[in-house]
Amino acid sequence: MTETQHREPANGADAPAPSRRRMFGLLGGAAALGAAVGAGGTAAGLDATSDDRHGSQTPGRPVEFFGPHQAGIATPAQDRLHFAAFDLSPTVGRADLVALLTAWTAAASRMAAGQGVGTGAVTGPPGAPPDDTGEALGLPPARLTLTVGFGTSLFTDPDGRDRFGIAASRPPQLADLPAFPGDALDPAASGGDLCVQACADDPQVAVHAIRNLARIARGTASVRYSQLGFGRTSSTSTSQATPRNMMGFKDGTANLKTEDVAAMNTHVWAQPGDGPDWMTGGSYLVSRRIRMLIEPWDSTPLVEQERVIGRHKGSGAPPGLGDEFDPLNLSSKGPDGELLIDANAHVRLAHSSHNSGAVLLRRGYSFTDGTDNLGRLDAGLFFIAYQRDPRRQFVTIQNSLAGKTADALNEYIQHVGSGLFACPPGVQPGQYWGQRLLG
Amino acid sequence: MTETQHREPANGADAPAPSRRRMFGLLGGAAALGAAVGAGGTAAGLDATSDDRHGSQTPGRPVEFFGPHQAGIATPAQDRLHFAAFDLSPTVGRADLVALLTAWTAAASRMAAGQGVGTGAVTGPPGAPPDDTGEALGLPPARLTLTVGFGTSLFTDPDGRDRFGIAASRPPQLADLPAFPGDALDPAASGGDLCVQACADDPQVAVHAIRNLARIARGTASVRYSQLGFGRTSSTSTSQATPRNMMGFKDGTANLKTEDVAAMNTHVWAQPGDGPDWMTGGSYLVSRRIRMLIEPWDSTPLVEQERVIGRHKGSGAPPGLGDEFDPLNLSSKGPDGELLIDANAHVRLAHSSHNSGAVLLRRGYSFTDGTDNLGRLDAGLFFIAYQRDPRRQFVTIQNSLAGKTADALNEYIQHVGSGLFACPPGVQPGQYWGQRLLG
Numbered sequence: 001m002t003e004t005q006h007r008e009p010a011n012g013a014d015a016p017a018p019s020r021r022r023m024f025g026l027l028g029g030a031a032a033l034g035a036a037v038g039a040g041g042t043a044a045g046l047d048a049t050s051d052d053r054h055g056s057q058t059p060g061r062p063v064e065f066f067g068p069h070q071a072g073i074a075t076p077a078q079d080r081l082h083f084a085a086f087d088l089s090p091t092v093g094r095a096d097l098v099a100l101l102t103a104w105t106a107a108a109s110r111m112a113a114g115q116g117v118g119t120g121a122v123t124g125p126p127g128a129p130p131d132d133t134g135e136a137l138g139l140p141p142a143r144l145t146l147t148v149g150f151g152t153s154l155f156t157d158p159d160g161r162d163r164f165g166i167a168a169s170r171p172p173q174l175a176d177l178p179a180f181p182g183d184a185l186d187p188a189a190s191g192g193d194l195c196v197q198a199c200a201d202d203p204q205v206a207v208h209a210i211r212n213l214a215r216i217a218r219g220t221a222s223v224r225y226s227q228l229g230f231g232r233t234s235s236t237s238t239s240q241a242t243p244r245n246m247m248g249f250k251d252g253t254a255n256l257k258t259e260d261v262a263a264m265n266t267h268v269w270a271q272p273g274d275g276p277d278w279m280t281g282g283s284y285l286v287s288r289r290i291r292m293l294i295e296p297w298d299s300t301p302l303v304e305q306e307r308v309i310g311r312h313k314g315s316g317a318p319p320g321l322g323d324e325f326d327p328l329n330l331s332s333k334g335p336d337g338e339l340l341i342d343a344n345a346h347v348r349l350a351h352s353s354h355n356s357g358a359v360l361l362r363r364g365y366s367f368t369d370g371t372d373n374l375g376r377l378d379a380g381l382f383f384i385a386y387q388r389d390p391r392r393q394f395v396t397i398q399n400s401l402a403g404k405t406a407d408a409l410n411e412y413i414q415h416v417g418s419g420l421f422a423c424p425p426g427v428q429p430g431q432y433w434g435q436r437l438l439g
Numbered sequence: 440m441t442e443t444q445h446r447e448p449a450n451g452a453d454a455p456a457p458s459r460r461r462m463f464g465l466l467g468g469a470a471a472l473g474a475a476v477g478a479g480g481t482a483a484g485l486d487a488t489s490d491d492r493h494g495s496q497t498p499g500r501p502v503e504f505f506g507p508h509q510a511g512i513a514t515p516a517q518d519r520l521h522f523a524a525f526d527l528s529p530t531v532g533r534a535d536l537v538a539l540l541t542a543w544t545a546a547a548s549r550m551a552a553g554q555g556v557g558t559g560a561v562t563g564p565p566g567a568p569p570d571d572t573g574e575a576l577g578l579p580p581a582r583l584t585l586t587v588g589f590g591t592s593l594f595t596d597p598d599g600r601d602r603f604g605i606a607a608s609r610p611p612q613l614a615d616l617p618a619f620p621g622d623a624l625d626p627a628a629s630g631g632d633l634c635v636q637a638c639a640d641d642p643q644v645a646v647h648a649i650r651n652l653a654r655i656a657r658g659t660a661s662v663r664y665s666q667l668g669f670g671r672t673s674s675t676s677t678s679q680a681t682p683r684n685m686m687g688f689k690d691g692t693a694n695l696k697t698e699d700v701a702a703m704n705t706h707v708w709a710q711p712g713d714g715p716d717w718m719t720g721g722s723y724l725v726s727r728r729i730r731m732l733i734e735p736w737d738s739t740p741l742v743e744q745e746r747v748i749g750r751h752k753g754s755g756a757p758p759g760l761g762d763e764f765d766p767l768n769l770s771s772k773g774p775d776g777e778l779l780i781d782a783n784a785h786v787r788l789a790h791s792s793h794n795s796g797a798v799l800l801r802r803g804y805s806f807t808d809g810t811d812n813l814g815r816l817d818a819g820l821f822f823i824a825y826q827r828d829p830r831r832q833f834v835t836i837q838n839s840l841a842g843k844t845a846d847a848l849n850e851y852i853q854h855v856g857s858g859l860f861a862c863p864p865g866v867q868p869g870q871y872w873g874q875r876l877l878g
Contacts (some may be wrong), residue, residue, distance in 0.1 A: 003742060029700050050535040076590025082807070122687060123753035125740035131806050133737055134752060135670075135805075138680070205640075207685075211816060215737050222814035228667075231574075231643040241577070246646075248561060248573020298572055303565035313573060314562035366574075368646045369520070369808065370669060375661035377650060 004034045062141040067426045068281050069269065070114050070433075072145030073361070073386050074258040076237040078199040081229035081365040082206040083287065083382065084214065085151070085192025085419060086221040094164045096439065102432040104143040104148065104196075104213055109429075114141035117212045131214065136208035140259040146209055147284045148433045149195040149421025152176055169437055171275035173284055173389045174422045181403035182410055186351025189289055189417035197285070197384065205230065225417070227289065229382045231410045236363060242316060242324060246292050246379050247364050247412070249309050250316035254351075256361040267393070268361045268386050270425075278436035281425030283386045286360075286394040289417030290368075292380035297412045308408040310345030318347075330354075344408040349400045358396045360385035380413065391421060469554045471733050499581040504551040506865045507720050508708065509680035509872075511584030513697040514802070515676040517638040520804040521645040522669030522726065522821065524590070524631025524858060525655065525660040528570055531816045533603045533877065534684070539659045541871040543587065543635075545651055548868075553580035556651045572654065575647035581639040585648055587872045588634040588860025589726045591615055608876055612716035612828045613722055620842035621681050626855035628728055631663045636724070636823065642667065666728065668804025668821045675802060681755060681763065685731050685805050686851070688748050692763050693786075695800040706832070707825050709864075717875035720864030722825040725799075725833040726808075728856030731819035747847040749784030757786075769793075783847040786826045788839045797835045799824035819852065831858060 020206055024165065063071050107117040116122065118131030155170035157163055196213055200206040207228070214223050233245045234252030238259060245251040256263055265271065270279045297305070306313055318323035319340040320332065332340040341348050352359045363386060366380040387393040401407040424434045432439075502510050527536065543557070546556040553559065559568030594609035635652055639645040653662050662716055672684045673691030678697055684690040695702055704710065736744070745752055755763035758779040760770065769787055771779040780787050791798045802825060807818040826832040840846040840857045863873045871878075 123751070124741060126745075129738050130687070130741050130744070132687075135683045135685055137683060137687070137753075140595050142676075190494075202670075202685075204805065207669070207805075207818075211733065211807075211818075214816070215734075218734070223810045223816070224814070226807075226809045228809075230646075244574045244576060244643075246567070246574055248571075248576070262604050294650065295654075295657070298650075299568050302561075302563060302569050305569070306565075312562070313569065314576075339624065366643065366646075368650075368665075370568075370665045370667075371662045375663070377653070377662070379646075379650075 007179065007431075022191065036300060039172075061132045063143050063145050065109040065146075066428055069146045069425070070145075071112065072147035072197055072199050073268065073283055073363070073423065074236075075143070075145050075199070076240055076258070077232040077234060078143050078145070079201045079232060079361060080199065080203040080231070081232075081382065081384075082198045082203070082210045082226065083211045083229070084196050084198075084226040084383070086194040086214075087198070087219060087223045087224045088154075088163075088193045089219065092163075092220055097164055098218050098432070098438050100217055101434050101438070103216050105427060105432040106145040107212060107216055108148075108209070108433075111136075111209050111212070112141065112144050112146060114144075115424050117216070133208065133212055136205050139202055139205055142202035142205040143198040144198065144205050144209060145403050146213075147197040147199075147285075147423055149197070149419075149423040150174075150437075151194060151421050155280045164438070166437060168388070169276050171270075171284075171422055173270070173275055173279075173391060174420065175391055176186075177286070177390070177395065177418060177420050178393045180398050180415070182415065183402075183418070184416050185418050186416055187252055187314070189220055189225045190419060192419060192421075194221060195285070195287070195419060195421045203230070204245070220350060225383050227417075229367050229368060231366040232311055232369055233364045233381055234362040235364055236361065238433050245381055246294065246368075247297055247309075249311065249313055250324060251364075251381075253311075253316055254328070254347075255415045256359055258361070263359075264361070265357050267388055274292040274388065276437075277294065278434075279422060279424060283361075283388065283423050284390050285419070285421045285423050286383075286385050286387070286390055287417070287419035287421075288383040288415050289376065290381045290383050291414045291416050293412050293414065294379055300412075302336050307342045308343045308346060308412070310347035313390075342408065344405050344406065346409040349407050350397055356392070356397045357399055358393045359392055360387050360397065386423070442799055451827070457568050458539075488818050496742065502582050502584050504548040504585075505867055507588045508865045509584075509721070509862055510551065510865070511586035511636055511638050512640070512707065512722055512802070512862070513675075513703060514582070514584050515679055515697070516671040516673060516802055517584070518640045518669070518671060519638065519642040519645050520671075520821065520823075521637045521642070521647045521649045521665065522668070522823070523635050523665040523836065524663040525548075525633040525635070525656060526663045527593075527602075527632045527660045527760070528658065531602075531659055534723060535659050536603055537538070537871070537877050540587075540588035540873050544866060546651060546655055547585040547587075547648070547872075550575075550648050550651070551580065551583050551585060553583075556655070562711070565743050565828050572651055574649065575644050578641055578644055581644040581649060583637065583639040583644050586638075586724075586862055588636070588862040589613075589873065589876075590631045590633060590858065590860050592630060593632045602650040603877070605876060608715050608717060610709075610718050610723075610861055612709070612714055612718075612830060613859065614830055616834065616857060616859050619837050619854070621854065622841075623853050623855050625855055626859050627721075628664045629686035629858060631858060631860075633660060634724070634726070634858060634860045644668070666806060666821050666856075667808075668674050668806050670805040672803045672805055672820055673801040675800065684820055685733065685807075686736055686746075686748070688750065689753055689763060690803075690820075691801055692750075692755055693767065693790075695798055702798075704798070705732075706798050707826055709827055715876075717873075718861060722800075722827065722862050722877040723829050724858070724860045724862050725822075725824050725826070725829055726856070726860075727822040729820045730817065730853045731854065732851045733816045733818055744847050746781045747785060747851070749780045749786035760845070781847065783841070783845065785846050785848040786787070786860070788846050789836055794835045795831075796831045796837055799826050799832055799836065825862070 067235050116132030122130045122134040167289045198206040198209045234255045236258050238257050241251050242250040270282045272280050318328045364383040367382050553833045555571030561573040563570045587752040594606050637645040637648045673694045674681045675697050677696050681689040681692050711719050757767045806821050
């Protein structure tokens, strides 16, 4: 009574519309888009964009797994996150790593399509454990994306060894992050040989995915830490309303929009010649577990909260203006001659004009992990940002923000976890994640 | 620039349909329902039920806060949970407790309607902290319910003192739970003077609610522990499909259905004469944080998983049958003369026929709280059950299940937290939670 269980037909009435990533995600996609608009006219081009966006943002429908880029980066942000970092067992060699990534890629492509791992059977041979753990059976694909990243320790382990013969292929962009002033990093919640970002509109689908990848990895790799997130804190698409973070402010108003193919190629996707060829079409992920000191923040007067952030809390507009998307003018002054945006305001120090033009594709999530031993909420932002070169981007911006004398927000937050990962480009059917590095 | 922010108009196009709790929730509602069916005919009666169910299950719409019962018990289970237990500060007296419950009731009624706490202002007087923390601004009410409970320690504290002059009003049903064989309870994740169960279809709405109640309580009470849950593990309404728990099995197939008013009065709502009058219309909540030993479970053959549970994993049907809702016959035997449902199967030992007719209204949620220090998933079921008398109901059933020689499931689970709370009846506008006890 072996029975393959599909959560949703992979083909048929509910088959996905052509993926937006297929249409726009190719390197050089800007040129292709230009050509399409040239041929079909602007209106037709925009219509196609709208249709496509609808397809990939409809809750429940699958997001295409295969393509030139990994899904989960340019994909409009889903509602939920389960992020996990893994460490490889000490005895594991290159062949084991390839076997793991091969099995993970196969399982991930099935789960993204709404199918169970392996045969998908939960009712297979009675003498064997089921291929799939089953808790996502009957749930829609929920726009699940799985995005893998390779940590710095995969290339050079803490003892300086090159366990997998790939140290020479380590991209210069994957330089260890410096220590920043004010960091309070827990080593157990930082780093990792591998990471998987699972995003979906249903937490049970995201949790199921990480659990089954962890199950596949047993004996080869184990979970170092994981993080559940809810309430995405950035809009990554012009069609997404800006959500609010746990400080109650709109977060992500000025985020990169993934429809902007030229900006994605400039700021997010590794380009030919940037570094080793295996990363071309990939991106670098920086994660930071940022705890918010909720209780002091909640006792802070509105005027101080707005000074610290540099925007109005209600509307999200810049100081003195009324609309969230009114341009942020860092040099505006009030009638008293004082800067409207404080010299230490978060938006000023994070702004690209303050950071040699550096911008990030932010894709973070709020978290609440109960309370600490003093009864204070353990809550905040699991910050995730994708970029072409962390040295020029995250490190530049974080150097502006860090330190007690810099970002006024530092009084209310603490960075307690950190990760840096090279996310390889996407795969085609039959390939595995990282094949251009390890194959 | 004081501005009251509503998440959704309390009246107007999106105003709620008459609450199902209004229609069915009254004590004696069974008679009223019978009368309605008698007058309008069965079909009309069913239509009215369907319309009403639709109203209260439509995502985003508010659930009525006021009524004879607290919301969040008979309310069809929402998708997400944030449960918090609070301890009162040592110096707090009865007047402080009344003030806290009064402020909580006011805030809860506003949040359930989709409004912010206090004035709801996030843009109020600049010199004061905002009335509301803001992160739910712009989100729909998401069927938020807030349900308060009074712990055993509220009546008699650990030193045996009657701090609030209510020891004589302690219901006999609120007898401390016995220690069960196999319990591995963490005191820091057990008990509590007060609890609040926040359920909503959006986790940010549930988290916002608990956070703001904790903020209101500052100086009076602090969070002892809290738990986020996703993926409800029981269908509480005939219109809800049975979800799967983290073991991959359908959970809650045989749960009480809250449409069954007679059953609710028999098994869930405290009735006149049961105990002190202040609890009439209330219910008793038992919570158990049940960790599942995921890794051993996932390595267990299907036949063993199905023996342990006593149902088919794929369909949820009883052994040898094909449909989830086929009747569970505990004495059925196979051709070999052996019982089809194992003598130690979970469904057998939990079944009412095995427990002097005891049943529960289960309303639990799955959880995943990262990994433990061995890299194992800290995941499982945050079990919540409502009942008229825990001594006859939860304790009877748990005595059947507990112990290594009883429920076969005990090999794969561990009870690590426990709570017992008296949830008073609902309130009318102008009243506060527990007024009949403390007023």
